[in-house]
Amino acid sequence: MATIKEHQSSKSEGDEEDLLDVLLRLIDDGTLGIPITFDNIKAVILDVFTGGTETSSTVVEWTISELIRNPTVMAKAQGEVREAMMRWKNRDFDEELLSELQYLKLVIKESLRLHPPLPLMLPRVAKEACQVLDYEVPAGTRVMINAWALGRDPLYWGSDAERFRPERFEGGEVDYKGNHLEFVPFGAGRRICPGMAFGMATVELVLAQLLFHFDWKVPGGGEVNTAAEELDMQEAFGASVVRKEKLRLVPVLRTPAARCLIDRRLRSLLYNINKIILAQVVTVPCSSHVVNHEVMFGHV
Numbered sequence: 001m002a003t004i005k006e007h008q009s010s011k012s013e014g015d016e017e018d019l020l021d022v023l024l025r026l027i028d029d030g031t032l033g034i035p036i037t038f039d040n041i042k043a044v045i046l047d048v049f050t051g052g053t054e055t056s057s058t059v060v061e062w063t064i065s066e067l068i069r070n071p072t073v074m075a076k077a078q079g080e081v082r083e084a085m086m087r088w089k090n091r092d093f094d095e096e097l098l099s100e101l102q103y104l105k106l107v108i109k110e111s112l113r114l115h116p117p118l119p120l121m122l123p124r125v126a127k128e129a130c131q132v133l134d135y136e137v138p139a140g141t142r143v144m145i146n147a148w149a150l151g152r153d154p155l156y157w158g159s160d161a162e163r164f165r166p167e168r169f170e171g172g173e174v175d176y177k178g179n180h181l182e183f184v185p186f187g188a189g190r191r192i193c194p195g196m197a198f199g200m201a202t203v204e205l206v207l208a209q210l211l212f213h214f215d216w217k218v219p220g221g222g223e224v225n226t227a228a229e230e231l232d233m234q235e236a237f238g239a240s241v242v243r244k245e246k247l248r249l250v251p252v253l254r255t256p257a258a259r260c261l262i263d264r265r266l267r268s269l270l271y272n273i274n275k276i277i278l279a280q281v282v283t284v285p286c287s288s289h290v291v292n293h294e295v296m297f298g299h300v
């Protein structure tokens with residue numbers, strides 16, 4: 001609260017607006033149509049922090065884990081980043097550079113397919129009774145879409161669905177923006193993640209730097225990274241899917257330390273499991289894109 005008030009009084013003419021400034025302005029000018037309060041502002045800031053931190057760091061961690069296990073993919077992704085940096089004459093990482101990293105984007109998509117940080121979407125409730133496929137769904141039923149299962153279903157991804165193969169997205173139309181309901185790492189419909197573009201930019205930026213500045217080894221792997229393929233990929237149970245074991249890797253610095261803009265430690269993400277409280281509501285987990293369409297576009 002004190003921070004909000006501080007922000008309110010310290011802003012001077014001509015300063016660029018940040019998120020808090022925009023929200024405070026909306027209170028003042030009343031153009032929003034619905035009144036917003038300081039409590040609403042606190043809730044939005046909390047949403048941004050909780051929705052936008054662990055999700056992005058989890059994607060980075062799973063992606064590096066998969067790259068370690070797939071050295072050919074790692075080499076290709078690193079080659080792309082390093083060549084782009086050479087072309088750009090060692091400029092800093094920015095949006096324009098990121099737009100050139102087409103293979104890295106495929107790598108992130110593939111990582112999101114196998115390891116969506118939020119495996120079960122925000123629960124939906126059927127507003128009225130309806131029929132989906134052969135099932136009668138009573139009004140009030142809570143439905144949870146299982147993005148994790150959809151992402152690994154051979155029906156949609158073929159017999160190598162469990163394999164990390166970014167090329168499967170090459171030249172294809174499938175994206176994560178809520179139009180392809182077999183691939184919904186950010187959800188779909190009215191509740192789709194509002195931080196999708198921000199989240200992807202963050203993940204790309206962090207990964208591009210980790211791949212540019214360092215070669216990565218499994219501790220004890222020696223010159224030839226023999227243990228890499230056996231890296232433990234177990235998941236911890238929880239509302240978001242994080243690694244069960246901490247990811248411990250050895251970063252080998254490749255570029256001069258002066259250009260090293262990042263914190264070398266990958267964040268340790270042992271997560272305090274949140275229990276999903278289902279209370280007394282009938283809850284149906286589902287993993288079919290047809291059901292997904294009905295739920296995400298029909299019910300809130």
Ligand code: HEM
Nearest residue numbers: 047051052055056121122185186187188191192193195199
């Ligand atoms: C790669 C990173 C991210 C992933 C994978 C992700 C994924 C998701 C998913 C799956 C949902 C539920 C959507 C649904 O049920 O249809 C969601 C909701 C949400 N996300 Fe993200 N998210 C990411 C980054 C962010 C960021 C950076 C922010 C904010 C700065 C953010 C803010 C939110 C909020 C506020 C919601 C709740 C929306 C609602 O209540 O309707 N997320 N996110």
